[in-house]
Amino acid sequence: MAIWYTADTHFGYENVPRFCQRPFSSVAQMGDALLENLWKVVGPEDQLWMPGDFAFGPRAKDRDFVNGVFDKLPGAEKHLVTGNHDSEVTLQLPWNSIGHFAEVRDGPQNQLNTLCHYPMITWNHACRGALQFFGHVHENWQDARNSVNVGVDVLGLQTI
Structure with missing residues (x-):
């Protein structure tokens, strides 16, 4: 079993390709690509951790849409x-x-x-090599010594 991390997918949000310079002509194309990239690495026995912003915009209020995306996520x-x-x-x-x-x-x-949607200055065991995984800032701040931006915009629409 492996553990994977990804944040800021914003499934269904029409404006995110333009705001974050994601190379898609439609939000549907973006969603398909994000799911395909997840399936390339996350195995059937693996854990998938999402530090925030799974879906956003009007589609994020559509229960059928959100359930449909969730049902397509890989991992146990x-x-x-x-x-x-x-x-x-x-x-x-x-x-x-x-x-x-x-x-x-x-x-x-x-x-x-430590996982939090927002980047933090310090966290439990930071002085002992523990990492902090965050999202929220998209490509505006990549990471520091032991804090890692796991947002898809920094990871080339991938996951780690």
Whole structure:
């Protein structure tokens, strides 16, 4: 089992391709590409962690649309660390966990990494090599020494 992280997918948001210079002619094309990229790396036994902004815009209020995207996500477990654009419809999806903050054991030393939608200055075990994974800022701030922007706009529409 592997653990994967991705943020700021903004499924269904018509303006995100233009605002974030995503190379798509439509939001449907963007959604298909994001899902395809997830399926390339996230295996059937893996965990997928999303530090916020799963869906946004008018389509994010459409229960059928949001459920349809969620049902296409790969992995055995899907976790949401809530972002500023995660609506009630997104919060009602059958995530394995939902919170504003999470600590996840991962990596070769099984370190306790911190997930939050927003970049932070410090976090639990930051001085002991623990990483912080965040989104929210899209391509405006990539990362620092031990904090990593896992937003799709920084990762080339991929996941880590």
